[in-house]
Amino acid sequence: MATYPPSGTSSMSRGCALGSNYPRGPPPLITPSSEAALRELRTSRCLQPRPRSHPDAPDLRKMHILHAAAIIIFPPLLFWTVLGFCSGQDWDTPDFRDKLERPNWRIYTFLMVTNICAMFTYRRSPEKLKRSIFIVHALVTVVIRCLSSLSGMMSLTSWYCLVYNSNSVGKGVWLGLFLGPLFWNWTYLGRYEDFRYNEDTKTLYDKSDAIVWTFAPTIQEANLNSHTYFPWKDTIVRLSYIHIIDNLIHIIWLRFYLDNGPYTSYINNSEILTAVLLIEMAVYTYARIKSHVVFEFEDDEKSFMTLEKKVPVATKSVSKGLIGQRSDGPPSQHPPSYWFGYFVFLCFVAACVIISLVTDIPIFMFL
Numbered sequence: 109m110a111t112y113p114p115s116g117t118s119s120m121s122r123g124c125a126l127g128s129n130y131p132r133g134p135p136p137l138i139t140p141s142s143e144a145a146l147r148e149l150r151t152s153r154c155l156q157p158r159p160r161s162h163p164d165a166p167d168l169r170k171m172h173i174l175h176a177a178a179i180i181i182f183p184p185l186l187f188w189t190v191l192g193f194c195s196g197q198d199w200d201t202p203d204f205r206d207k208l209e210r211p212n213w214r215i216y217t218f219l220m221v222t223n224i225c226a227m228f229t230y231r232r233s234p235e236k237l238k239r240s241i242f243i244v245h246a247l248v249t250v251v252i253r254c255l256s257s258l259s260g261m262m263s264l265t266s267w268y269c270l271v272y273n274s275n276s277v278g279k280g281v282w283l284g285l286f287l288g289p290l291f292w293n294w295t296y297l298g299r300y301e302d303f304r305y306n307e308d309t310k311t312l313y314d315k316s317d318a319i320v321w322t323f324a325p326t327i328q329e330a331n332l333n334s335h336t337y338f339p340w341k342d343t344i345v346r347l348s349y350i351h352i353i354d355n356l357i358h359i360i361w362l363r364f365y366l367d368n369g370p371y372t373s374y375i376n377n378s379e380i381l382t383a384v385l386l387i388e389m390a391v392y393t394y395a396r397i398k399s400h401v402v403f404e405f406e407d408d409e410k411s412f413m414t415l416e417k418k419v420p421v422a423t424k425s426v427s428k429g430l431i432g433q434r435s436d437g438p439p440s441q442h443p444p445s446y447w448f449g450y451f452v453f454l455c456f457v458a459a460c461v462i463i464s465l466v467t468d469i470p471i472f473m474f475l
Contacts, residue, residue, distance in 0.1 A: 176284065176338060179344060183253055184280075209371075210377070211377050234394075235395075237391070237395040241391050242344070242345070245392055249348045252355050252378065256358050259274065260275035260358075261275045286346070286350050287347070292342075296429040298345065298346050300345050301314060301315075302422070304422075355378065359379045362378070399424075401425065402425045
């Protein structure tokens, strides 16, 4: 008959005292359900955001207004920093201007081949074509933004206070004014992606029905994080459209209306890149229109009989939302309907200014 040590000893000591002929104490019972619960607990703890030192402080990663400001200001700021510290020579000389403005046809050949390959490869996939062209027109827009600031500084020696001049430090403020809903709430071309808005949950959903953004329930509870949704890709798309008109006016002025003659005697990079951006945005607009979707409810008798809550289904549409007020946000974010009249009036004034610059006809004859 086997004898055991006193009950006060632990299971580990019992096994060591009795040797290998005696069984060790039983290990703690771990069931599959307890393992799953422990794994879920560890995962939930890892996914919880770390508490900030100031809980009421806004999250900079979600402040889209700051993202837009950085996209507008940072490229020319970096450009002028490089010119000031790394160029090694004066930037306001004709030789330095020719280095930046004289075209390199190898680069434009590469851009042309890239566009042709992208259009051929993704001819049946507008979404992929949109993604590839987005990268190209974003880079072209950044280069145009830097070159226009250089040509403005070399051509104008005064009038720095006018924010719409290319030599003005406040040109970024002028461009930022055209990014608002007054100009882009009437077409889906100002959005890189399509979303649907759920009024009950104050939430935006994408094509795959994933949550993209949640707005504040009330205006009193809104803050810089949840009041607006303005992703950085929308900023780049809108800036590309804006720079077509803005730089078109700029290069026309540099070519025909400078007191000392044209800015360059040859066709410079600013002029060629404006034409390239026009082509890029034409291809991007085509891809955006072909990949545009609207969210509509399907007529399903089964869901009607079972009283199931319907979820809008994404269906492709070219015309819906191309011209007209969008519905991908809370009603409080939409401008009043009379703002569309202001938008049409500003477009008319801009067209008159362009015609006046090209034909030398006074602008008051059109107004």
